[in-house]
Amino acid sequence: MILAKTALRAAVCLGLLLLQAGVGRWLAGLDVLDELVTGDRLGVGVALALLVPLRALTWFVAPAWLVSGTLCDLWELRARRSPQFQKSG
Amino acid sequence: MGLLALGLNALLVSRLLCDGDAKRWFLGDTATQVALADRVARYVLENEGPTYYETGILRFDGQSAVATDQMALLGLGQIVLAHPELRERYLPAMRRAADHLADPHQLRYAAHAYGQSGLQRMDPGEGHAYLGYLALGLGMMRRIEPETRHAALHDRLIEGLASRLYASSTGLVETYPDERWPPDVAAVAGAVGLHLTATGRPRPPALDAWAERFARCAVEPTTGWLRQHTPSCGQGDPRGSGTAVGAYFLSFSHPELARQLHQSLAEGQRGLLGFGGLREYPAGFDGAGDTNSGPVIFGISVGATGFGLGSARAHGDRSTFVRLYRTTRLFGVPMSRGGERTFVVGGALGNALLLAMLTAETR
Numbered sequence: 495m496i497l498a499k500t501a502l503r504a505a506v507c508l509g510l511l512l513l514q515a516g517v518g519r520w521l522a523g524l525d526v527l528d529e530l531v532t533g534d535r536l537g538v539g540v541a542l543a544l545l546v547p548l549r550a551l552t553w554f555v556a557p558a559w560l561v562s563g564t565l566c567d568l569w570e571l572r573a574r575r576s577p578q579f580q581k582s583g
Numbered sequence: 584m585g586l587l588a589l590g591l592n593a594l595l596v597s598r599l600l601c602d603g604d605a606k607r608w609f610l611g612d613t614a615t616q617v618a619l620a621d622r623v624a625r626y627v628l629e630n631e632g633p634t635y636y637e638t639g640i641l642r643f644d645g646q647s648a649v650a651t652d653q654m655a656l657l658g659l660g661q662i663v664l665a666h667p668e669l670r671e672r673y674l675p676a677m678r679r680a681a682d683h684l685a686d687p688h689q690l691r692y693a694a695h696a697y698g699q700s701g702l703q704r705m706d707p708g709e710g711h712a713y714l715g716y717l718a719l720g721l722g723m724m725r726r727i728e729p730e731t732r733h734a735a736l737h738d739r740l741i742e743g744l745a746s747r748l749y750a751s752s753t754g755l756v757e758t759y760p761d762e763r764w765p766p767d768v769a770a771v772a773g774a775v776g777l778h779l780t781a782t783g784r785p786r787p788p789a790l791d792a793w794a795e796r797f798a799r800c801a802v803e804p805t806t807g808w809l810r811q812h813t814p815s816c817g818q819g820d821p822r823g824s825g826t827a828v829g830a831y832f833l834s835f836s837h838p839e840l841a842r843q844l845h846q847s848l849a850e851g852q853r854g855l856l857g858f859g860g861l862r863e864y865p866a867g868f869d870g871a872g873d874t875n876s877g878p879v880i881f882g883i884s885v886g887a888t889g890f891g892l893g894s895a896r897a898h899g900d901r902s903t904f905v906r907l908y909r910t911t912r913l914f915g916v917p918m919s920r921g922g923e924r925t926f927v928v929g930g931a932l933g934n935a936l937l938l939a940m941l942t943a944e945t946r
Contacts, residue, residue: 515918518927522918525626527930531638542928545916553596553913554589562588 496567503563507556514548517541597857597909604917605908608941609901616662616942617669618924623938624676625923626931627655633689635931643874645692649713651935652680652689653720658938660723665942670727678731681724684717685733696759702736705743710757712747714740715770719832722777729781741778744771749789753816754797763813765801766875769829772797776836794837806865807847811875823848823863823887824876830894831943838946845894849903852891853883858913859906861887885914889933893940911937 521541529538607615626635634648659673659680683689690700693713701711721737731737747756748771758767772793779786800816801809808821809829826848833841851866852859863876863884872878877885888907895904915926915937926934 518916518918519920521916521927522920522925525635525930526928527932528636531636545927546914549913549916553600554593557596558585558588558592561592562585565588566585 496564496571499567500560500564503560507552507560510548510552510556514545514552517545517548521545593856597913601909601912602905604912605905608908609896609904611665611942613666613669615924616666618919618922619926619934619938619941620659620662620669620673622923622925623655623658623931623935624673626934627652627676627680627683630679630683630931633683633686641695642692645689646713647932648689649684649716651932652683653716654932654935654939655680656684656720656723658935658942660727661939661942661944663727664944674728677724677727681721681731681733684720685736690717693759701740701743705747710747710759710763711743712756712758712764712767712771714744715767715772715774715832718744718774719770719777719835722774722781722835726777726781737778741775745775745787745790748772748775748793749787751793752796753800754793754795755800755813755816763815764811764825765797765809765813765819766811766825766829766832768797768801769809769832772837773832773835780835790836794840798840802844803865805867806851807843808851808865809844820868820870821865822870822876823851823861823865823884824890827861827887827890827894831890831897831940834894834897834943834946841894841946842898845898845900848887848891848894849900852903852906854906857906858910859888859903860884860910861891861907863887889936889940892937893943896941897943897946899945908941 521538524538526538526542529535604615634644635651636644636647638644656677659677663670663673685702687694687700687702690702693711694700697709697711701714705711718737718740721733721740724731725734725737748754754768755763755765756768756771758764775790801813803810803821806821808823809826810819811822811825813819826844830841830844830848833844848861852861854860860883862882863872863879864870864882872884875886888910892904892907892911895907914928916928917924917926926937929937
């Protein structure tokens with residue numbers, strides 16, 4: 495169960511990372527300022543608006559969520575297996 | 584547990600993801616510099632016309648083109664000075680950028696202000712301090728290629744600009760009619776200093792005398808920051824973006840004044856979890872962002888922080904450089920593609936600016 499939950503969290507984190515990299519790579523092929531001035535304003539504007547929050551999520555939230563979530567699961571499992579938990583249960 | 588993990592993560596992430604790159608930039612790692620320089624060189628070579636952006640706003644289109652070509656020349660030139668084996672690789676892009684700067688079409692906005700571009704002639708009583716940006720770019724071109732075909736134009740510009748600096752009782756020179764911008768005047772002084780280095784000519788005493796008058800009128804005494812716009816001597820608010828870029832420009836001509844500006848600016852930096860930023864307005868002053876500063880978020884200015892990288896590297900201030908670079912990496916979003924590296928949010932202008940700042944020569 496813990497393994498499945500960790501794999502799910504890792505898959506979400508990886509998805510965020512890949513999405514961020516994909517948007518970034520697409521923008522890297524353009525001159526963003528030029529596009530905002532005379533080109534695909536809507537597409538580039540939306541991509542830029544997505545990119546920074548995605549980057550903040552992958553840098554600041556995803557690793558902490560993955561590690562702390564797994565640690566909490568392990569903690570819970572350990573508590574459940576302890577004799578005190580068995581006795582009270 | 585969750586909050587602890589978030590806090591630890593935020594403290595670690597800036598160091599794990601950014602510091603290796605920051606160290607490579609600060610120490611002048613060739614591969615790191617080449618990856619961005621190749622992209623900037625391609626931006627310049629692919630641009631056939633004299634401008635990069637066509638907003639229809641004459642002044643923005645012209646100024647952004649001058650800044651892109653000037654910063655590309657400074658950045659590529661600084662790399663060639665540090666790694667002479669790369670000279671042939673970047674000379675074609677440097678020549679193209681210099682050709683753009685020498686093209687009167689790029690200065691249509693200035694011709695509009697004065698009736699004629701300073702490239703054609705500078706009449707008595709006219710300032711034309713915007714030419715400092717061109718002259719700095721051409722100065723770097725000349726340092727790398729002394730026989731450049733723009734040498735005569737470079738000499739003529741410097742002669743006209745230097746005479747205006749030396750004759751000014753306030754140290755200030757107009758950029759456009761009735762507009763005095765100390766950061767532009769710092770560019771003029773930097774260009775005069777770079778011309779001396781490129782040509783090997785002796786330093787005139789008038790250049791040092793100018794610095795005293797300029798500091799008296801253009802540096803705000805309580806903060807030590809450069810005033811952004813000065814209606815007359817001693818007036819105008821100090822700004823972070825102007826101080827940072829002024830410190831970089833003056834490092835070519837007046838290293839001591841440049842160091843003082845950098846130290847004053849660095850004292851006012853703000854940081855959170857290892858990420859640093861420079862304020863646009865010092866304590867006691869307030870205002871909004873503009874085209875010079877870029878967006879100002881919680882008092883931190885994109886322009887001041889970006890230019891601050893150049894000022895920090897020029898003055899060997901490693902800790903400030905690393906903190907500012909962490910923020911630049913987070914929000915600039917550098918991406919590698921086909922062996923090149925580009926800061927995604929920067930475009931031609933932002934990448935040329937960052938190349939010049941990240942490779943500034945340490946004095």
